[in-house]
Amino acid sequence: MADKRWLGATVATGRRGETTDPDAVQSTVDTWFDTHTQTWLSVYEGEDLSSVIYRARRDLALAWVNDLHLPAAATALELGCGAGLTSTALAAGGLSVIATDRTIGMLLEARRQADDSRVGLDIAQVDAHALAFSAAAFELVVALGVVPWLHSPRMALVECARVVRPGGYLVVSADNRARLVHLLDPRFNPLLAGTRQRARSLLGRPTAPGLRHKLHWPREFNSELESVGFECVMTASIGFGPFTLLGQHALRAMWGLELHRRLQQLADQHRFGLRCAGSQYVVLARKREAGG
């Protein structure tokens, strides 16, 4: 499963404490991803801002994994492998990778990608909430763009903690609630959520139906990870754009890309409080040793 909220889906941001039927939610997400497999395939090749951000997220994750200097043939699991680009890159780096997704179409693409790259890759259809692997089976778990689409992210993080061996690593991303893009748009600003809700009820307009992706505050996400047995080693936020005003794209593509590059540079240098203001919050976490 992969994160595609900029790919034309009708997406609304989920609110905490919202009660919805988990199976129904997951089924909507699965159906959407199943019907948009082809769209996803091109996303890493595009020159638009969304594609640039996805590539940056994947490159960061791969760079972190590379710096871990895991032993050859160390076992790795990717949740929500999408078209299999990350899994293939990990396998090409010498890891023994199992690529998983909920969607058959995605798994087939991952298989094709691995075959084209001539790397060995195992694929499996699994639910991130209930991983069909034994405990402490992996040195590394990668879950990019998965958490926002789960009906119970905590359940999935618990499962990740179970299958990673003590001292092993998790690379995971969440959709950042503190993203600058949302803070600048009154339609998405989290501080104005109450006002929007009141306005909606005054106007008698229910919340628009559609896919809902969950957003996390960085600190909240770190706490979740720590509560299930991980310690955060590295964190980064990626992606400044596309900037919107009342939900409509504000800038020309060229200026959007330029602004993203400039702001990303500042964020990487931890300047002007932009460190945690990117759209994607990416964490490298290490599972605590027993008794640690």
Place this chain on the structure above:
Amino acid sequence: MARNRSGISREALNPLRITGTPLPPNVLLAVKLIALCFLLTQWRKLPRPFLPFVPILDTIAPPSTVQTAIKSTFLIAAVLLLLNRCVRVCCFVLGGCVALAVLSSRTYFANNRVFTACIFLLAGLLQRGQAPWFIRYQVVLVYLGAGLNKLLDKDWRSGQFFEAWTSGTPHHQRLQSALPWPPRWTNRLLSWLVIGVELFLVVGFSSKRLVPLSIWTGAAYHTALLVDTGSTFNMFYMAMLSAYLAFADWPTSVKVDYVVSARPVLRLVQLLELTDSDRIMATRAHRRAAAPLSVTVGRQRFQNWSAARMLLLLHAPSYVLFTVALSVLDPRRWGRWLALAVFTAVSASCVVNRRLDRG
């Protein structure tokens, strides 16, 4: 007046200033706006030679060197033009750069770029006090070519071209579905409207008497196209509308009478006066007057909304602001609404004042 070592006053270097050069102020403003828009939207896209129209451009130097040379030359000339230095030479250089870029790459060729190059080159030929008749005839030529081309094209007459052209634009699809008749009728109607407007503009810009009406019609036409298709057609929207500025009568002074107690008027006048780099506004404050704001340009007198509109229309920084905003905003979303809002506000002020006059 503050002067630097070379004896050039700081005021003369003000990019918002359009007087004091060999070019007529309105023509200088037009080329400045085109240069600014090109810098903000097209400059980075200046190509490397690829299948050039003139084969020598492929062999003269490595493609990257040619590209860097064109880009650097354009940038230097544009900056000098904005700073009011050697404006005619800069116009020639800018036109030459765009023309050279078009000649160096078949894939870069587009009518709007050729038109941009022509406007720069023709503006460079102008001298102080000379009417910009060749820019006017260049515009006439563009509309004549475009109008005739469409008129003689079967697909344009039937509306099929328009249908295919706008098939990917959601706004047009919404317009089609909102109208009570079949979409093909809408497309045929719009096709003929486009042909009609373009041919009218040929006549309009050829006759001096019809130029003001043609400017309004052309602005309405291009803004409607922008709103419907969500595209500025690269440089076309800005280059064409800026070229219209060359046909406007640009006064050397404007008398502004305003009532001090009318706060919004006072603020507007203060703001415009502050940014009036050419000092064309001669303001007079009154305690009481028939209208809170009145503007006298030559023998014409405007009041209230019309006066405010005239002030904005004769205020060079407003154009610069609009150009920058339109160059940065996404034309499919906020850019088109901005263009529509500005056009509507300027047009509506005429209607409002006429009603007031009648009242």
